[in-house]
Amino acid sequence: MIDILEIKYAAEGLTKGELDDIWDIMCDCNREFVPPLSSRNSPTQSNLLTGRDDTQTDVDDKPYVYFEEIRKQHFILAEIEGKVIGFLTFKTDHMCDALQDFGVSNYITTVCIDKKYRKQGILSRLYEHMENKLPDSIHCSKVSTRTWSQNDAHAGFLLKRGYTLLKTLPDDRGPGIDTLYFGAKLK
Numbered sequence: 001m002i003d004i005l006e007i008k009y010a011a012e013g014l015t016k017g018e019l020d021d022i023w024d025i026m027c028d029c030n031r032e033f034v035p036p037l038s039s040r041n042s043p044t045q046s047n048l049l050t051g052r053d054d055t056q057t058d059v060d061d062k063p064y065v066y067f068e069e070i071r072k073q074h075f076i077l078a079e080i081e082g083k084v085i086g087f088l089t090f091k092t093d094h095m096c097d098a099l100q101d102f103g104v105s106n107y108i109t110t111v112c113i114d115k116k117y118r119k120q121g122i123l124s125r126l127y128e129h130m131e132n133k134l135p136d137s138i139h140c141s142k143v144s145t146r147t148w149s150q151n152d153a154h155a156g157f158l159l160k161r162g163y164t165l166l167k168t169l170p171d172d173r174g175p176g177i178d179t180l181y182f183g184a185k186l187k
């Protein structure tokens with residue numbers, strides 16, 4: 001499988017087929033995220049707390065708003081024979097309160113791998129591309145991201161890859177669920 005896996009930066013934007021594949025993966029994995037990606041559908045949900053409020057309007061539990069948000073960002077795709085089986089989205093020249101001390105970086109907003117293809121090193125391949133293979137025009141010597149404290153797969157991966165925990169926002173996503181910011185300075 002790994003032989004026919006293609007990892008690429010979508011420099012020319014996404015095809016309709018790629019967008020459809022990404023949408024399918026997001027819908028399938030929606031509830032693995034904390035909070036679910038579809039919780040951003042609510043006009044009243046301005047932060048990451050998991051508690052659903054009475055005025056929440058998403059009825060069919062699909063991440064419409066989140067999808068529209070990431071469509072505007074940069075994509076690195078993992079494809080097998082033209083079908084997207086995983087993706088990473090990022091923003092360039094990013095700065096936010098939590099990353100003030102770290103400085104401007106390329107900031108990874110989402111990573112998601114089709115459930116059928118997990119634990120085969122695809123996340124590592126996406127990060128490898130992010131860190132070392134972007135076009136010079138958008139390359140940055142700093143890469144950052146955030147995840148939540150229960151996401152052992154992602155947080156464990158980042159620490160093993162040499163990322164530093166930069167900031168913890170306690171209970172940011174609900175009781176006992178912290179937001180963790182990570183960053184790495186590339187050589």
Ligand SMILES: CC(C)(COP(=O)(O)OP(=O)(O)OC[C@H]1O[C@@H](n2cnc3c(N)ncnc32)[C@H](O)[C@@H]1OP(=O)(O)O)[C@@H](O)C(=O)NCCC(=O)NCCS
Nearest residue numbers: 032110111112113118119120121122123124152153154157
């Ligand atoms: C997190 C996620 C992207 C990992 O993708 P993956 O392709 O399976 O990861 P890889 O196979 O490249 O694994 C890389 C490393 O991550 C770690 N890892 C991956 N899955 C893990 C799991 N379920 N539990 C613990 N560690 C895990 C391992 O350290 C692994 O290193 P190893 O190969 O030396 O064991 C995938 O599980 C996913 O899409 N989850 C849902 C969405 C999500 O949580 N995204 C992150 C927040 S934005």
